[in-house]
Amino acid sequence: MHIGPIELPNALFVAPMAGVTDRPFRSLCRRLGAGYAVSEMVTSQRALWKSLKTSRRANHEGERAPIAVQIAGVDPVEMADAARYNIDRGAQIIDINMGCPAKKVCQTWAGSALMSNEPLALQIIEAVVAACAPLSVPVTLKMRTGRCDSERNAVALARAAEAAGIAMVTVHGRTREQGYTGCAEYDTVAAVKAALRIPVVANGDIDSPLKAKEVLRLTGADALMIGRAAQGRPWIFMEVAHFLSHGTLMPAPATRDVQQWLLAHLEDHYGLYGEQAGVRTARKHIGWAVHDVPGGDAFRQRMNALETCVDQQAALRDFLEELAQVHPAWPSPAQASALTPRPGQKTHASLRARPAANEPSLLRLA
Ligand SMILES: Cc1cc2nc3c(=O)[nH]c(=O)nc-3n(C[C@H](O)[C@H](O)[C@H](O)COP(=O)(O)O)c2cc1C
Numbered sequence: 001m002h003i004g005p006i007e008l009p010n011a012l013f014v015a016p017m018a019g020v021t022d023r024p025f026r027s028l029c030r031r032l033g034a035g036y037a038v039s040e041m042v043t044s045q046r047a048l049w050k051s052l053k054t055s056r057r058a059n060h061e062g063e064r065a066p067i068a069v070q071i072a073g074v075d076p077v078e079m080a081d082a083a084r085y086n087i088d089r090g091a092q093i094i095d096i097n098m099g100c101p102a103k104k105v106c107q108t109w110a111g112s113a114l115m116s117n118e119p120l121a122l123q124i125i126e127a128v129v130a131a132c133a134p135l136s137v138p139v140t141l142k143m144r145t146g147r148c149d150s151e152r153n154a155v156a157l158a159r160a161a162e163a164a165g166i167a168m169v170t171v172h173g174r175t176r177e178q179g180y181t182g183c184a185e186y187d188t189v190a191a192v193k194a195a196l197r198i199p200v201v202a203n204g205d206i207d208s209p210l211k212a213k214e215v216l217r218l219t220g221a222d223a224l225m226i227g228r229a230a231q232g233r234p235w236i237f238m239e240v241a242h243f244l245s246h247g248t249l250m251p252a253p254a255t256r257d258v259q260q261w262l263l264a265h266l267e268d269h270y271g272l273y274g275e276q277a278g279v280r281t282a283r284k285h286i287g288w289a290v291h292d293v294p295g296g297d298a299f300r301q302r303m304n305a306l307e308t309c310v311d312q313q314a315a316l317r318d319f320l321e322e323l324a325q326v327h328p329a330w331p332s333p334a335q336a337s338a339l340t341p342r343p344g345q346k347t348h349a350s351l352r353a354r355p356a357a358n359e360p361s362l363l364r365l366a
Contacts, residue, residue, distance in 0.1 A: 001035065001199065001222060001223055002199070003036075003066070003093055003138050003140060003167050003168050003199070004093075004138030004167040004168075005136070005138070006066045006092065006093065006138065008035045008036050008066070008223075009035040010033075010034075010035035010241060011035060011222060011223035011224065012033065012034050012035050012036075012212075012223070012224055012226070012237050012240055012241055013034060013035065013036045013037065013038070013170075013201060013223055013224065013225040013226070014026060014029040014030075014034045014036070014037040014038070014225070014226065014227070014230055014237070015038075015203060015225045015226060015227030015228075015230075016038040016039060016040055016041060016070045016095070016097075016142070016227075017040065017227050017228075017231075018040040018041055018100075019040065019281075020040070020231060020284075021037065021038070021039065021040050022040060022056065022057070022269075022272060023039075023059055023060060023061070023063055023268075023272060024265055024268035024269040024271070024272055025234070025265070025269075025285070026039070026063065027062070027063060027064070027268060028234050028261065028264075028265045028268070029230055029234045029237060030064050031261075032234045032235045032237055032238050032261065033235070033237030033238035033239075033240070033241050034226075034230075034234075034237040035223075035237075036066070036068065036223075037068070038068040038069070038070050038093075038095050038142075039057055039058075039060075039067075039068065039069045039070055040057050040070065041057075041070045041071065041072040041097045041100065041111075042054055042057050042058055042069055042070065042071055042072070042082065042086060043071075043072060043073060043082075044071050044072065044073025044074075044075065044078040044079045044081070044082035045073065045078065046078065046081065046082075046085075049082075049085060056272060056273070058086060058089050059272060060089070060090045060091075065092060066092040066093050067090050067091050067092050067093070068091065068092065068093035068094070068095055068140075069086040069091040069093075069094060069095065070094075070095040070096070070097050070142070071083060071086065071094060071095070071096060071097065071128070072096075072097040072100065072111055073124075074114070074120070074124070075124075076120075076123045076124045076126070076127035076128075077127065079096070079124050079127055079128050080127040080128055080130065080131035081131075083128045083131045083132050083137075083139070084131050084132075084135075087132065087135050087137050091137065092137060093137065093138050093139075093140060093167075094128060094132055094137055094138075094139045094140070095139075095140045095141070095142055096124065096125060096128055096139065096140070096141050096142070097111055097142055098111065098114045098115055098121060098141060098142060098143040098144070098157075099111065099142040099143050099144050099170070099172050111176075113147075113176065115143060115144060115146055115147055115153060115154075115157060115176065116147045116151070116176075118153065118156070118157055118160070121157060122160055122161075122164060125139070125141065125160075125161050125164045125165075125166060126164050126165075129164055129165040129166065133165065138167035138168070139165065139166055139167060140166060140167055140168040140169070140170070141158075141161050141166045141168075141169050141170070142169075142170040142172070142203075143157060143158070143169065143170070143171055143172070144171070144172050144173075144174055144175055144176050145171065145172075145173055145174060145175050145185070145188040145189075146175050146176070146188075147175060147176050147177060148175050148176070148177040149175060149177070151175075152175065152188055154171055154188050154189075154191075154192050155188070155191050155192050155195050158171070158192045158195060158196055158200075159195055159196065162196050162197065162198050166198065167198055167199075168198055168199045168200070168201065169192060169196060169198065169199075169200050169201070170200075170201035170202075170203050170225055171188065171189045171192050171200065171201070171202065171203060172184065172203040172204045173185045173186050173188060173189050173202070173203070173204035173205070174204055183205060184203075184204025184205040186202060186204075186215055186218040186219045187218075189202045189203075189204075189215075189218075189219040189221060190218060190219045190220060190221075193219055193220050193221050193222075194220070199222035199223060200219075200221050200222055200223075201221055201222065201223040201224065201225050202215050202216070202219040202221035202223075202224055202225070203224070203225035203226075203227070206224055206225075206226050206229060206240075207226075207228070207229035207236075208229070208236075208239075209239050209240045209242070209243030209244070209249060209250075210243070212224050212226075212240040212243065212244065213243060213244060216244075224240070226240070231285075231288040232285070232287075232288025232289040232290075232291060232292075233288075233289075234261070235253055235258070235261070238250065238253075251329065252329040252330040252331075252332065253329070253330050254324075254328060254329060254330070255320060255323050255324035255327055255328060255329065255330050255331075256320075256324050256328075258289070258320065258330050259316075259317065259320035259321070259324065262285075262286070262289055262316060262320070263313060263316065263317060265285065266282055266286075266309070266312070266313050266316065267313075269281070269282050269285070270282070270309045275308065275309050278309060279306065279307060279308060279309055279312050282312060283300075283303065283304055283312075286300070286303055286312070286316055287300045287303075287304075290319070292331070292332075292333040293323060293327075293330070293331050294323070294326075294327070294331060295319070295323070299315075299319045302315065303315050303316065303319075
């Protein structure tokens with residue numbers, strides 16, 4: 001699998017998710033089998049580049065190559081500047097966001113809203129490609145299937161993007177109007193794949209090794225991108241890779257291995273955010289991870305009251321230590337609900353899909 005001249009170790013990608021796929025989480029996913037990870041989107045608005053949020057998003061310290069940064073915006077000149085700025089800060093691949101339905105992004109016509117304005121979308125693509133080509137940096141595009149059911153223009157836009165020099169296209173099999181509702185469809189992804197010569201990545205609702213294989217079969221895509229299913233289960237990349245190469249399901253990971261992965265993730269996370277923001281933003285990762293395990297909900301409530309890195313880490317270590325004694329292998333969701341029945345319990349998917357309280361709702365329709 002290549003993006004332009006850059007070779008990737010495999011064709012399993014972590015989806016960019018604002019508020020989730022920061023550098024520590026990307027690194028965790030890559031350690032656990034993902035071949036490629038794109039940053040959360042970085043705004044093209046120069047005035048915000050120096051903000052704490054944007055500079056954290058542009059932090060790639062110790063990150064494995066290739067470093068890929070997603071940029072979002074509506075102004076071709078600004079987007080070209082943003083591409084150059086991020087290349088100066090280490091980006092080796094630039095991804096253009098035309099996939100995000102977030103209100104904040106779409107109100108300014110960025111993200112997936114750009115798919116409704118093909119001329120502007122193309123101007124942006126051309127400007128970013130022109131900025132990156134002299135620096136030998138490939139540009140990729142992430143999009144949805146179209147604005148709504150009656151306007152699925154992914155094939156037309158992808159063809160134009162390829163002609164303009166885009167090196168890879170990712171398609172999330174939903175329209176912008178759908179937000180995250182309904183199911184992803186793969187016919188449009190297959191049509192984009194059939195229409196292009198550059199690599200095409202299938203995205204949307206891939207949440208198990210079997211589903212991954214089915215999406216590959218349905219789309220013929222060159223690579224798969226997984227988002228929400230990696231929240232709390234970053235080892236899904238290992239599981240999918242194993243299934244695709246051996247045709248068998250991997251046994252569940254050892255609980256002590258998961259403990260070690262999660263504690264190492266916390267260290268890295270605190271390193272990027274510091275104590276106060278680090279403890280607060282780590283809660284969602286811990287919550288996702290323990291949601292399906294016996295006693296996970298009660299633990300999450302206790303853990304959410306802790307305010308220091310030391311306390312949060314110790315609580316997680318102890319909880320997983322106790323869990324490992326009863327469940328040496330990471331328990332399946334069925335084991336959790338059998339042992340701790342909770343009427344009206346939220347499904348894992350609904351928890352995964354919920355953004356943190358202080359983040360823009362990426363789930364609402366624009
Ligand atoms: C919390 C959250 C944040 C997201 N942020 C971005 C983003 O910054 N850029 C982007 O292109 N897509 C973003 N997405 C969309 C994902 O990259 C992906 O396309 C979508 O979740 C479908 O894949 P999945 O079903 O595997 O989750 C986000 C999705 C979620 C749930």
